[in-house]
Amino acid sequence: MAEHLRRGIEELKKKVITMSAVVEENVAKATRSIIERNSELANEVIRGDLNIDQMEVDVEEECLKLLALHQPVAIDLRFIIAVLKINSDLERVGDLAVNIAERSLFLATQPRICMPFDYETMSNLVQQMLGDSIDSLVNLDPRLAHKVRAQDDKVDAMNREMYETVKSEVIGGPEYINCLLHALSVGRHLERIADHATNIAEDVVYLVDAEIVRHTPEYFMD
């Protein structure tokens, strides 16, 4: 019976790692499609999301099955609960990649504008956070998870700055208002992805240390 559960948990781990790789790749494609003004890439992201949705359902069903059949406790219970939550975060990240791709499709039809924020820095940082949060899960590394939590503040600050820039640019040149609003959305979606990466990191801390760190300040020092 214990061996049976162990195998189920190994399977579950494989599934969630596969799903996270697909989600990461979709985010990378979506952000690149903005820079490259590449509509084909953006469409690939949108089509790929169906696959992520199906994976989310599979992972959830697997979690429910293990809970119902084995009534796991301690580390096994914490793992399944963490995966159940991380699964929803990953699925939402997949949706946000689609949202970015949709903005990309629109922006590609418009004259090229200067992004109202340091797009590359922000998208790199967000992808780094997402990757680190997933690595912290794979390696059960709470230190890396704490680092992800600490970085969320930087992304939030970039997001706030962006609003100010858009405001002044709209006043300066209202003809680009449509593009600017779409760009603003892209920044907002990236900021949301960082939030989900933070949630994943917090679930990893719970999984390893059995401590719920949500809603508490992070004092990570590199």
Next chain:
Amino acid sequence: MPLSHIPIIPIENPQVEIEDLNLYYGESRALKDIRFGIPKANVTALIGPSGCGKSTFIRCLNRMNDLIDAIRIEGGIKIDGENILDPAVDVIELRRRVGMVFQKWNPFPKSIYENVIFGLRIAGVKDKTMLDETVERSLRRAALWDEVKDRLHRSAMGLSGGQMQRLCIARAIAVHPEIILMDEPCSALDPRSTARIEDLIRELRGDYTIIIVTHNMQQAARISDYTAYMYLGELIEYGPTKKVFTKPVKQETEDYITGRFG
């Protein structure tokens, strides 16, 4: 050290205090330096693999081990501050205060009524009203009254296993114990009867201190407030059940409750 990192947590005002308890069967040491406190009016579960000393341990609490010659006990067990291992302690009175329910129900081949009041009869109680009241109160408390009230004077041997086990609990309650020891009370019962006994244990909590030995980990998790994990005669970990089953301190406990051990 924060409380969450202590494998055997201290209990404030424990009803039962175990102080460096050692028990030997001849030369072999079956309990090793057991030291912890059991809180009043809570359910405390003892878990651990077969032969770890759980049953031996609870049998110390009402001196059932006195009946075995080869056993030698060192250390102290205090109940409400009194050392019950003191030879001067009245063992009959101790066993009234500390009742016991066994794995295999053991009603006497007498009527249901006589089973419940057996302890009072021994004590010489003859007052019919008092006996009647005790029977009703005890059977109600053991959630058996409605099922047997019309056949109190029929043999207890006609009851189902689950009913017989509840009758044994009623018999234990009838003499107003403070503590009830249960040694795998559900292991021979079907899931439905088990659920009734588990509900009953939760209801008795608050009025009685219940100490239960169980091999069923889920059962310990469902019904107890505190859990003690024993292995090879040692107390490895002891703490609130919620904590032991979500984040145990010791790796050995974690391995056992998740089934990685053995």
